[in-house]
Amino acid sequence: MVCLILVFSHSMEMAGQMQRLLERYQGLIARPRINMVVFPALIGLLPMPGGAIFSAPMVKTLGNKLKLTSSQLSFINYWFRHIWEYWWPLYPGVLLTTALANLNLWVFVAFLFPLTCVALLAGYWPLKALNGGVDKSYNSGNFQRPPLLPFIKELLPILIVICLGLASGALLSAVLKQYHLSITKELGLIFSLLVAIRWVWHKNRLSSAQRRQILIQKQLLSMFYMVIAILVFKGMLEDSHAVQMISQELLHWHIPLMPICIILPFIVGGVVGITIAFVGTTFPILISLIQTLGEAQHMLPYMMLALASGFVGVLLSPLHLCLLLSNEYFGTTLTPVYRYLWLPCIVLLITACGYFFVLHG
Numbered sequence: 001m002v003c004l005i006l007v008f009s010h011s012m013e014m015a016g017q018m019q020r021l022l023e024r025y026q027g028l029i030a031r032p033r034i035n036m037v038v039f040p041a042l043i044g045l046l047p048m049p050g051g052a053i054f055s056a057p058m059v060k061t062l063g064n065k066l067k068l069t070s071s072q073l074s075f076i077n078y079w080f081r082h083i084w085e086y087w088w089p090l091y092p093g094v095l096l097t098t099a100l101a102n103l104n105l106w107v108f109v110a111f112l113f114p115l116t117c118v119a120l121l122a123g124y125w126p127l128k129a130l131n132g133g134v135d136k137s138y139n140s141g142n143f144q145r146p147p148l149l150p151f152i153k154e155l156l157p158i159l160i161v162i163c164l165g166l167a168s169g170a171l172l173s174a175v176l177k178q179y180h181l182s183i184t185k186e187l188g189l190i191f192s193l194l195v196a197i198r199w200v201w202h203k204n205r206l207s208s209a210q211r212r213q214i215l216i217q218k219q220l221l222s223m224f225y226m227v228i229a230i231l232v233f234k235g236m237l238e239d240s241h242a243v244q245m246i247s248q249e250l251l252h253w254h255i256p257l258m259p260i261c262i263i264l265p266f267i268v269g270g271v272v273g274i275t276i277a278f279v280g281t282t283f284p285i286l287i288s289l290i291q292t293l294g295e296a297q298h299m300l301p302y303m304m305l306a307l308a309s310g311f312v313g314v315l316l317s318p319l320h321l322c323l324l325l326s327n328e329y330f331g332t333t334l335t336p337v338y339r340y341l342w343l344p345c346i347v348l349l350i351t352a353c354g355y356f357f358v359l360h361g
Helices: 002-014 017-025 030-045 052-065 072-082 093-102 106-120 124-128 149-175 188-201 208-215 220-237 243-251 258-271 273-294 296-316 321-330 335-358
Strands: none
Touching: 002 017, 002 149, 002 188, 002 208, 002 220, 017 030, 017 052, 017 149, 030 052, 030 072, 052 072, 052 093, 052 321, 072 321, 072 335, 093 106, 093 188, 093 220, 093 273, 093 296, 106 296, 149 188, 220 273, 243 273, 258 273, 258 296, 258 335, 273 296, 296 335, 321 335
């Protein structure tokens, strides 16, 4: 599934469809502050490493008109690129979390969606410099709002993945349940990804050479090996009883479970700067602890808290590729961007803790 998502992302990138999607969006909304959010958010729907660089030109064009600083522009481009990663089912970290913890993917998606709303609000404060303005060109008599249909057409492959993934998975489960059969809960998403990839290839007339280039890219193999390595690592921890020993050691120190679910993913996320890495290395330990302490019925709240905490670490990591590329494009450094970044991250972490108590209670 992770490999198919990468094939889908790179197919849209090579076909120029993501670029066309942003171009078709331009002019649909008159408020600059909304456009500043939407451009990177649209790119964020696809889990492309370093994807923040794709929305950077549009953000820069709007930001220059509004006289925003380079650090403000880099923050906006970086933050709103990552508002979906807590629950969007195309992100490998979400898929790996549900697989390791044996959680229903769509239930997980539904319960973690509010974190995106919090991320939107928390990242909104630097946009106060826009003062709710409307681009003067939208008020001119010569301006006409572009039609919505071309934008929907370019967005269609992403809609196919989500809508068809939900519908086909539910339909197959309902049909097979009558015959006392079951399927893996992600089969619907796999089917919808195959359909969407075929759609992109056909509609954009990608040549055989282009398709082959997408399928044999190094990044695809690297991600494949990373997922395999994580699952092997999980198996080694379990079979060697290392997870149980770590759990017993933490219990011996009388450290409460909730702080462990915050601190451990946060530290690893800050060190590696990659979501799938902190999920793969820390979640097997956390899951074992949760089960050992008899909290398995509250697995979803703990996984939500751990994922949010680890991702805050990833957002603050100086090794995060999107942060580095965004800063390089806008000609700024880490320190001024961190001035805008730390407060939304704290808000997100505090909210995750409060949401944990709501779900756990």
